[in-house]
Amino acid sequence: MQIPYALLLQAATDLPARITALEAAAKSAQSAGDNAWMMTSAALVLLMTGPGLALFYGGLVRRKNVLSTMMHSFVMMALVTVIWALVGYSLVFSEGSPFIGGLKYLFLNGVGKEPNADYAGTIPQGTFMIYQMMFAVITPALISGAYAERMKFSAMAMFTTLWIFIVYFPMAHMVWGKGGLLNAYLGGAVPTLDFAGGTVVHITSGVSALVCALYLGRRKGYPSEPIKPHSMVLSVIGACLLWVGWFGFNAGSALAASGLATSAFVATHLAAAAAALGWMAAEWMHSGKPSMLGGISGCVAGLVAITPASGFVMPMPALAIGLMAGVFCFWMVTTVKNMFKYDDTLDAFGVHGAGGTLGALLTGVFATNAINDSPINGKVIPLGLVDGHAGQILNQAIGVAIAIALAAAGTFIILKVCDLVIGVRVNAEDEEQGLDLSQHGEEGYILEA
Amino acid sequence: MKKIEAIIQPFKLEEVKEALKNIGIDGMTISEVRGHGRQKGHKEVYRGQEYNVDLLPKVRFDLVVANERLDEVVDAITSAARTGKIGDGKIFVYEVAEAIRIRNGDRGDSAV
Numbered sequence: 097m098q099i100p101y102a103l104l105l106q107a108a109t110d111l112p113a114r115i116t117a118l119e120a121a122a123k124s125a126q127s128a129g130d131n132a133w134m135m136t137s138a139a140l141v142l143l144m145t146g147p148g149l150a151l152f153y154g155g156l157v158r159r160k161n162v163l164s165t166m167m168h169s170f171v172m173m174a175l176v177t178v179i180w181a182l183v184g185y186s187l188v189f190s191e192g193s194p195f196i197g198g199l200k201y202l203f204l205n206g207v208g209k210e211p212n213a214d215y216a217g218t219i220p221q222g223t224f225m226i227y228q229m230m231f232a233v234i235t236p237a238l239i240s241g242a243y244a245e246r247m248k249f250s251a252m253a254m255f256t257t258l259w260i261f262i263v264y265f266p267m268a269h270m271v272w273g274k275g276g277l278l279n280a281y282l283g284g285a286v287p288t289l290d291f292a293g294g295t296v297v298h299i300t301s302g303v304s305a306l307v308c309a310l311y312l313g314r315r316k317g318y319p320s321e322p323i324k325p326h327s328m329v330l331s332v333i334g335a336c337l338l339w340v341g342w343f344g345f346n347a348g349s350a351l352a353a354s355g356l357a358t359s360a361f362v363a364t365h366l367a368a369a370a371a372a373l374g375w376m377a378a379e380w381m382h383s384g385k386p387s388m389l390g391g392i393s394g395c396v397a398g399l400v401a402i403t404p405a406s407g408f409v410m411p412m413p414a415l416a417i418g419l420m421a422g423v424f425c426f427w428m429v430t431t432v433k434n435m436f437k438y439d440d441t442l443d444a445f446g447v448h449g450a451g452g453t454l455g456a457l458l459t460g461v462f463a464t465n466a467i468n469d470s471p472i473n474g475k476v477i478p479l480g481l482v483d484g485h486a487g488q489i490l491n492q493a494i495g496v497a498i499a500i501a502l503a504a505a506g507t508f509i510i511l512k513v514c515d516l517v518i519g520v521r522v523n524a525e526d527e528e529q530g531l532d533l534s535q536h537g538e539e540g541y542i543l544e545a
Numbered sequence: 546m547k548k549i550e551a552i553i554q555p556f557k558l559e560e561v562k563e564a565l566k567n568i569g570i571d572g573m574t575i576s577e578v579r580g581h582g583r584q585k586g587h588k589e590v591y592r593g594q595e596y597n598v599d600l601l602p603k604v605r606f607d608l609v610v611a612n613e614r615l616d617e618v619v620d621a622i623t624s625a626a627r628t629g630k631i632g633d634g635k636i637f638v639y640e641v642a643e644a645i646r647i648r649n650g651d652r653g654d655s656a657v
Contacts, residue, residue: 319594322596322598324589324591324596325591379590379593382593383590383593383595385590387590387591389591389592390592393592426593429592429593430592430593431593433593434593443592
């Protein structure tokens with residue numbers, strides 16, 4: 097068959113235009129896939145705070161404090177969101193100094209449909225912004241586990257507001273912001289590997305929790321009187337929602353619906369499972385029975401520990417990290433806490449501080465190019481000890497040390513300020529009555545209604 | 546008239562109710578209570594923190610019967626509630642001075 101000459105000519109002249117159109121279509125298809133996953137991930141991370149953490153923590157306190165404890169998580173969803181939109185996003189993700197970002201994105205100026213190629217070139221910057229917001233929401237909510245049942249609501253709101261400015265924004269900028277001191281990809285002087293927030297989220301919140309527990313002092317009656325969880329059922333539901341939400345937290349940190357996201361998803365799940373088994377086995381040997389609370393505490397510890405490592409490690413090391421975290425955190429909340437007698441009400445330090453530190457250091461051991469070959473400050477280099485780069489453990493340790501120092505000093509100063517201005521702890525009478533009535537004028541369970 | 550106060554194992558509630566119904570007793574008041582006699586409590590462990598729980602959940606029956614029905618009712622409760630183990634509970638019997646039905650003012654045996 098003969099092809100008419102005119103048709104051939106037309107095809108040849110059309111070719112560049114058609115290739116351009118094809119490229120645009122491919123780009124748009126990738127953007128659609130990535131954006132769908134990232135918006136889903138953002139919603140999953142919000143699910144971790146409410147209802148996940150609200151139920152997990154709410155069930156572990158006494159019934160007279162269930163609402164006040166849930167309020168801690170819920171209020172973060174509102175308060176931190178507003179601060180993040182006004183100024184937080186800019187202070188973390190716009191270019192500034194190695195320690196804090198600038199004001200380029202103040203009031204979300206210019207943060208919309210166009211991608212920000214520095215962070216995630218295939219999704220609208222608006223999606224990146226809202227995804228990162230959910231991290232800022234959950235981090236101060238984690239701390240509430242340490243001050244539950246005895247902190248004034250007003251002091252809690254003031255503490256949280258100051259805390260995200262003084263601890264969270266600088267730490268997040270250092271690790272994830274362009275030009276941040278610890279940013280491994282965008283010009284950091286000390287390249288630290290923190291895939292989804294081991295240092296930024298868990299070490300900062302965990303260490304701050306310990307400082308809160310020490311500063312506030314023990315709850316009335318602790319540890320001589322029995323202070324038991326009022327509803328393990330709520331806690332189990334909450335912990336399982338945390339487990340599910342964590343897929344958004346870790347796999348979403350790939351910032352695309354990519355193979356790396358799958359890898360982080362797998363590592364996350366394996367670590368949670370191994371840690372649940374590790375904790376239950378440890379308590380079975382230690383006190384004779386495996387418990388539901390042990391199981392859920394273990395799974396959270398594993399999720400915490402795998403967070404910095406999730407986008408860098410192979411499946412078997414993920415299992416190992418989880419197992420170690422389960423046993424280590426069990427030891428922290430039983431033996432170490434009892435040794436020093438501090439009242440970390442819901443073990444925010446024992447799980448998030450300890451598990452986060454362990455995970456951050458183990459990331460330096462198990463991180464490998466086979467999983468993540470993104471160039472470190474411009475070139476692909478061996479990542480962790482398993483790749484033959486032992487020095488990464490030192491980089492990780494520096495990141496951990498900075499997070500601990502910033503969180504400890506920042507939290508102590510903020511608590512002092514809040515204490516001077518409004519007082520941080522409720523009075524003995526209000527504490528006895530319960531925070532639900534004394535702080536909020538309502539009760540969680542009204543049986544005669 | 547006698548008042549019978551029986552404290553039994555919670556899981557025996559339905560059996561005791563059934564036994565009382567079978568001998569024609571259909572008025573009673575039931576409360577969920579906590580307590581212990583010689584029965585030892587149990588240990589609970591939450592994240593390594595041990596608690597001894599010695600007040601155990603029990604169910605209390607309160608009923609008032611005519612004098613001549615006392616033995617029959619006590620027998621019914623005893624045989625329905627018994628497992629033979631420590632913790633089965635106790636029955637106390639009191640004299641009742643008067644009983645009044647609020648609806649119509651009936652007094653004495655006909656009010657119970």
